[in-house]
Amino acid sequence: MFLRTLTTRKGDCSHTYLKLVENHRQRGKVVQKVLVNFGNVTNWPEKKVKDLLEKLSLFFEIEKPLFFEDVDPRRSLNFGEALALNAMWERLDLSQLIDSLLAEKKVEFQVSQPVKAMVFNRLIEPRSKRGVVSWLKEQFIPGIDTEIPPQHYYRALDYLIEIKEPLEEKLHARITDLLTWDLSLVFYDITSSYFEGGKCEIAHKGYSRDHRSDCEQIEIGLLVNNEGIPISHSVFEGNVKDQNTLPEILGAMQERFRIKRCVFVGDNAFATPDNIDTLVEAGYEYIFSTKLRRNQEVIDLLAKSLPPRKEFTRLKENLFVKELPAIENVRFIACYNPVRAKETRRKRERRLKESETFLKQFSLPRRKKQTKDKNKIHSQIERFLRKKKTLKFFEYEYRKECDFSYQLRKDQLEQEKRNDGLLVLQTNSKELKAEDIATGYRTLVEVEEAFREIKSFIRIRPIRHWAELRVRGHVFVCVLAYLLEKLIERSLKDSAIDLTAKAALEKLSSLKAVVNELMGRKLRKRTEITPEQSRIYRALGIESVPKIV
DSSP: OEEEEEEEEETTEEEEEEEEEEEEEETTEEEEEEEEEEEEOTTOOHHHHHHHHHHHHHHTTOOOOOOGGGOEEEEEEEOHHHHHHHHHHHHHTHHHHHHHHTGGGTOSSOTHHHHHHHHHHHHHSOOOHHHHHHHHTTBOOTTOOTTOOHHHHHHHHHHHHHTHHHHHHHHHHHHHHHSOOOOSSEEEEEEEEEESSSOOTTOBOOOOTTSOTTSEEEEEEEEEETTOOEEEEEEEETTOOHHHHHHHHHHHHHHHHTOSOEEEEEOTTTOOHHHHHHHHHTTOEEEEEOOTTTOHHHHHHHHHHOOOGGGSEEEETTEEEEEEEEETTEEEEEEEOHHHHHHHHHHHHHHHHHHHHHHHGGGSOOOTTOOOOHHHHHHHHHHHHHHHTOGGGEEEEEEETTEEEEEEOHHHHHHHHHTTTEEEEEEOOSSSOHHHHHHHHHHHHHHHHHHHHHHHHHTOSSOOOOSHHHHHHHHHHHHHHHHHHHHHHHHHHHTTOOOOHHHHHHHHTTOEEEEEEETTEEEEEEOOOOHHHHHHHHHTTOOOOOSBO
């Protein structure tokens, strides 16, 4: 049974006749029998066609045929980023780990859901807890109910911190199974994060790495492997002394995770004699950066022993290393970054030019209302040059109006140029190679990136959480988010995709799930996937994304 058309033409007009026919055999031949003759359908309006189809479907009690206008697009949900994060979340089996550890507590809701929503929100569009409630309604996250009650987010933080240690240990075991993970060398660093206000139970005034001694703070320690992937973290009261926490926390972490060797990595602010003595007495190795311009021991060492750049060993395009002579069992490693050297030189030349422009005006007659006082002018010049960080490069003297002289201190400038792009590390390790020491400190840079993310989360103003468990829960959510981020970057690197996790998520953000209503039912259909997005998804283990999601 099929439709047959016949078109006739008379002058400039043509007419199309439509028939429903059926083939059958008659005396050994196939002949056509007309079942329905629709006549001339040339000018049939669309409504007449639809009415006919609807009446036929009603008469024969079959499903009504669908038309384009029957599809009702309701809204578009963000989908691309959550799909990538969900691949990492499921690879770690995080929902099952969280809920199984809370099984005996008989929690009345599935804690993994609000935790997952908070972690994903941190990586996509960080908001407060109340903000996450509305944000989630704009997302399509596999396995997440968009109607999570607000109180469940707060209570989930409490439950999460209760299972912190066993969850960290199970995650460590899970990641070790998934990845080739060398735990013979791990790194630990500690930082502070301040609060505005005085309501947090564990926040106290202490040594502030944020230069906010006026604010109360907490201390956060993070243990990572040599790729910067977080293993564990600790939260301390803000007035705790670093040297009081180090032996205990490092020892506990080594015992919990059976780490063969733990090296403390820190910047020059942490390299105090007390901290170094504490680490050495406890038997730990350390890697610290030094202050090139304030540490006289290092200044003298560079003056005597810094070799030409051509003698440095190239590790990466922007990292060259050379070991310098040791001093009293302390080794020094010079690291050179040509990219940073070029940028440092460019910025200094700009500041010097601005400084000279400023100095030249004092040779001219003073304008009305401009001071002629010698001491005030010297103070004015000093303030400007300090702000531009060029004070040490100039000698100057203002004697009287139109009698001013200055000169560039070329010896200081040449010494500064020798230090462009240079970083000197010190360590008590006898076995680590210079290359391992340099790359170990580079790992610290990634740890500090993690700290910046965590601290930006803690500094939500005004602070909406002051209870100890809630604050600790906040930090744990951030660390879990950072874990997913680093695992995404590891997967991208393994697939030779030169993107950070944030850049990859940004490229995936255009993928949406469009909610359509059809015949009283709702379905989600994704938008078109670009070749670049497909490549990123394959790197994360997602071979294909169905059109109906």
